Amino acid sequence: MEKFLLVYTTRVVILCLLLCLYSCENNTSNPLEANVVGKWQLEKEFSSEGSDVPLKEFPLSACDKETVLEIMENGIFIEKSYYEDLGTGGECIMDNQDTIGKWKKGRGNFFLFTYDKKDNLSFKKSRITIENENLVVALLHNDPDLDSETFLKFIYSKVY
The missing domain is CATH 1.20.5 (Single alpha-helices involved in coiled-coils or other helix-helix interfaces)
Structure with missing residues (x-):
C-alpha cells in the first residue's frame, strides 16, 4: 500500500x-510578436528622394490597396501585390511573383525582415515596427535610376 x-x-x-x-x-x-503575426493590408505609401527631402504620400489606386502582407508564426512572410491593368480596362491583377522572406523579432520594438526575392531592391536599412496598431515598414535604398538614396514607408492595417 x-x-x-x-x-x-x-x-x-x-x-x-x-x-x-x-x-x-x-x-x-x-x-x-503576437501582434505582428497575421494578415495586413496596404493602406498608405510614402517616399522621399534624398536625405533632406520630406516624405510625400504616394497616391495608391484601389488595386494597390488590395496588396496584402501575411506574416506567419513560423518566421515566413508573403506579400501579394496587385496592380491596375490598363490593357483590360483597369482590372486589378495580382502580380505573378510574390515577395517572400523571413522575419524575426529584433531588439526593442523592431522586427527584422529578410527578403528572398532575387530581383528585389537591395535595401541599405530597414525598420519594421507597430505604431498605432499599424504595421510600418520603412526602407532605405540606393536608387540607381535617380543616383540617390530613396526612403520608402509603407503602412499596413491588420485584417486579422
Whole structure:
C-alpha cells in the first residue's frame, strides 16, 4: 500500500510540475510578436528622394490597396501585390511573383525582415515596427535610376 501511495504521489507531483512549466511557457509569449503575426493590408505609401527631402504620400489606386502582407508564426512572410491593368480596362491583377522572406523579432520594438526575392531592391536599412496598431515598414535604398538614396514607408492595417 505504501509503495502504491508513493508511486501515486510521485505521478501527481510530476503532473503538477509539467502543468506549471506549460502554463509558464505560454505566459511568456511576447505580445508584440503576437501582434505582428497575421494578415495586413496596404493602406498608405510614402517616399522621399534624398536625405533632406520630406516624405510625400504616394497616391495608391484601389488595386494597390488590395496588396496584402501575411506574416506567419513560423518566421515566413508573403506579400501579394496587385496592380491596375490598363490593357483590360483597369482590372486589378495580382502580380505573378510574390515577395517572400523571413522575419524575426529584433531588439526593442523592431522586427527584422529578410527578403528572398532575387530581383528585389537591395535595401541599405530597414525598420519594421507597430505604431498605432499599424504595421510600418520603412526602407532605405540606393536608387540607381535617380543616383540617390530613396526612403520608402509603407503602412499596413491588420485584417486579422
